[in-house]
Amino acid sequence: MKNKTRIPLLEPDLGENELKYLSKCISDNWISSAGPFIEEFEKKIATYAECKFSVATANATSGLYLSLIVAGVKPGDYVIVPDWTFSATANAVLMAGAIPYFVDIDIKTWNIDVNLVEKVISKEGKKITAVIAVHALGHPADMYKLRKICDKFNVLVIEDAAAAIGSKYYGKSVGQFGDLGVFSFNGNKTLTAGAGGMIVTNSQKWAALAKKISSQGKMGDKYNYDTVGFNFKMSNLNAAVGLAQLERLDKMVRNKHTIAEQYDKAIHSRKDLVAMPRNSEAESNCWLYSVLTASDKDAKLLINYLNENGVEAKLFWESLSKQKLYEKYPNYLVGVTDSIDQSLVSLPSSSNLGREALQYIISLIDSWEGKPLETSF
Known part of the structure; x- marks a missing residue:
């Protein structure tokens, strides 16, 4: 096979419905950050992750940032992250004004070492307000043990499930074990939308606030604002591709x-x-x-x-x-x-x-x- 087409590391696995749904976006003139595919994609990802609410975002990095903000992480707070992770995990913490606290991984799993997490929380006390658990390479972290530790100290758990859509922990989809979970739909992910991310949570309050902040903090249809926000919205085009991908996940x-x-x-x-x-x-x-x-x-x-x-x-x-x-x-x-x-x-x-x-x-x-x-x- 030498000298033939180069074999890529990861490439999108696209089917007929991706083209069909994209064509519908264009024929219906819904190509921006509003449109029926966005809401449908949100609902189906929430169902897949067995969570009550979901919020589509421009990417997983913005999803992590929004998760920290809506859950109440404040500037100066410590947020535990694994030392072995993609930069977006730590960057989201810094974007929120908090301080990343790097904790080593477990030699048996290569995911965050939950025993070290407990030691850090015990040492730092209330300075630690959240832990971001990353499912490295799609392999789920030890969520039950981590959850038990964090609940004991009243510390938030956020799942960075960016690469883990389709992964299961004790038979259940990842994303539902934290207070919030975040998926990525980047072009190299198993399920791609070309770009985009999704927050999943069981908190209606947090979901509504995340959607508001990702829409420039706008209140309803009027140009009134009571929150500093950004444009972190997913486009209908991306949602169309993501929805078609979910059908084949x-x-x-x-x-x-x-x-x-x-x-x-x-x-x-x-x-x-x-x-x-x-x-x-x-x-x-x-x-x-x-x-x-x-x-x-x-x-x-x-x-x-x-x-x-x-x-x-x-x-x-x-x-x-x-x-x-x-x-x-x-x-x-x-x-x-x-x-x-x-x-x-x-x-x-x-x-x-x-x-x-x-x-x-x-x-x-x-x-x-x-x-x-x-x-x-």
Whole structure:
């Protein structure tokens, strides 16, 4: 398959209804931030996540920001976030005027270490007003234990489920275990709307306030305002695509499971590659299959080898607390993020990845050899 079309890391898996619904937007002249597809998409995502309310947003970052604001997080408050996450998680906290408190991940899950969360809350007391739990790579965090700890200290829980639509925790959709949950529909996500995000919650008050702030703080149809707001609204075009994608979500997740199973078999007995661990109580959507190498050097060698042979591969997240932008903020680290930092390689995981392409990728991985990992995961 060498020299054929480059195999992308992630690409949208689009069907007939995406085009059909987009065409309806144009024929009906509903192409902006109002239109019937937005409300329908909101209702169906709320139903899917088993929440009472949802609010469509321009992206997941604005959804996280709105969630913090409507839940009452104030400037100067501490908000716990995992050290291993996308920058949007911490940036939303900073946008809200709060202070990110970076906590290490659990070596058994690579999600936020809930035991360390409890230690930080016990130490800092009422300075901690919220915890953002990220479902890394689509793999659900330990939400029951985290919820129990946060409820004990009266601390808010927000789920950053940006990459986790379709993932389950004890058989239930992620997003419903926090006080608020946020999904992303960016072009690289399992369910894409081209762009956009969605807040889900059981609080009518918070949902109404989030919708108001995302509409410039406008009260009704008149140009009267009592809240500082922004334009964080989703367009009807994006909602149309998202709605069509939601109809096929289960199928796309099944395809990703099949892809992950093939990768699992390929690296099962290897000493130089390890897949991200998955909790037995959770079912990941397997958004982006990634493998851990022995070092940043090996990671770069693997990426270069795959790229040279027409396969896109990339390094995944880096520790935020070590970066100049975030190094001044408080943290509680025990070395787990350090142990995987800049050594994790993401592999092509599109739900429409064909069998021939997948086998070609696996054949390349089979022919590559790195150094054995010293840490046992």
